[in-house]
Amino acid sequence: MNIAYQKLAESYDQLRENQEQLVQAEKLSSLGQIAASIAHEVNNPLSGVLVYTQLLTKRIRSDKLSKDVALENLSKMEAELNRSTKLIRNLLDFARQSPPTLWEVDLNEIVSRAFDLAAHLAELQHIQVIKELSPTIPRLVADFDQIQQVCTNLIMNAIQAMPEGGRLTLRTSTSSDGQVKLAVQDTGCGISPENMSRLFTPFFSTKGKKGVGLGLAVSHGIVQRHGGRIDVQSKVEEGTTFTVYLPVRQEEHKEG
Numbered sequence: 001m002n003i004a005y006q007k008l009a010e011s012y013d014q015l016r017e018n019q020e021q022l023v024q025a026e027k028l029s030s031l032g033q034i035a036a037s038i039a040h041e042v043n044n045p046l047s048g049v050l051v052y053t054q055l056l057t058k059r060i061r062s063d064k065l066s067k068d069v070a071l072e073n074l075s076k077m078e079a080e081l082n083r084s085t086k087l088i089r090n091l092l093d094f095a096r097q098s099p100p101t102l103w104e105v106d107l108n109e110i111v112s113r114a115f116d117l118a119a120h121l122a123e124l125q126h127i128q129v130i131k132e133l134s135p136t137i138p139r140l141v142a143d144f145d146q147i148q149q150v151c152t153n154l155i156m157n158a159i160q161a162m163p164e165g166g167r168l169t170l171r172t173s174t175s176s177d178g179q180v181k182l183a184v185q186d187t188g189c190g191i192s193p194e195n196m197s198r199l200f201t202p203f204f205s206t207k208g209k210k211g212v213g214l215g216l217a218v219s220h221g222i223v224q225r226h227g228g229r230i231d232v233q234s235k236v237e238e239g240t241t242f243t244v245y246l247p248v249r250q251e252e253h254k255e256g
């Protein structure tokens with residue numbers, strides 16, 4: 001009896017050790033993947049800038065430089081540098097995981113501001129926008145800029161999912177358990193079941209050069225640090241709804 005018990009305990013320990021090693025290996029490999037993606041992503045635009053620098057130098061040396069060509073080359077360099085700056089900024093946000101600066105904020109105002117930044121894109125893509133912002137939701141204690149970043153990321157994703165136009169609905173409400181809720185709904189391409197589990201993984205993107213794959217990873221971190229959560233519902237070729245739940249007050253700010 002005793003021996004059987006001891007054997008069981010030993011195999012349990014062994015199992016736990018193996019599992020810890022696996023978790024560690026997985027962490028390391030995702031770190032390696034992240035490092036490789038960063039190197040790749042930053043290297044591409046920098047190589048582009050290098051080529052244009054060499055081109056410009058050559059033309060200046062041989063006195064064959066027209067103002068138009070120079071301006072064109074410079075604007076290409078600017079675009080490439082903007083791309084790497086954006087990438088590095090996103091990465092820093094992601095790595096810093098800065099604790100939220102808490103203030104009493106109005107979610108409707110945050111959603112409206114986030115949408116204003118993207119309104120022009122929605123119009124260009126002939127997207128119909130429906131705002132159902134409930135006037136009765138309570139104000140919440142949150143970091144205005146960080147929640148605005150979450151809204152912007154979700155709205156941008158929704159717009160990018162509807163290149164041929166569609167309908168974007170932004171809805172705020174109070175959930176049954178008293179949390180404040182924001183739904184960002186699109187009638188776009190939808191998400192395949194196999195991609196569903198990878199959405200929040202850093203650098204997961206199906207957008208090729210147009211996506212870094214950090215929007216949802218960053219948003220997930222922000223919402224988690226606010227004590228909330230994000231839900232996703234999606235049907236391929238029908239559309240997607242991301243719902244953010246945020247507690248009105250976070251635990252440590254509860255009185256009494």
Ligand SMILES: Nc1ncnc2c1ncn2[C@@H]1O[C@H](COP(=O)(O)OP(=O)(O)OP(=O)(O)O)[C@@H](O)[C@H]1O
Nearest residue numbers: 157158161190205206207211212213214215216240
């Ligand atoms: N509303 C949506 N409809 C369809 N697919 C979506 C939607 N939102 C996210 N996705 C999928 O999830 C992936 C990850 O989204 P995420 O915002 O993290 O990265 P991204 O948009 O590709 O790049 P970026 O870093 O610029 O945001 C997207 O590439 C896309 O495949």
Ligand SMILES: [Mg+2]
Nearest residue numbers: 153157215216
């Ligand atoms: Mg995105």
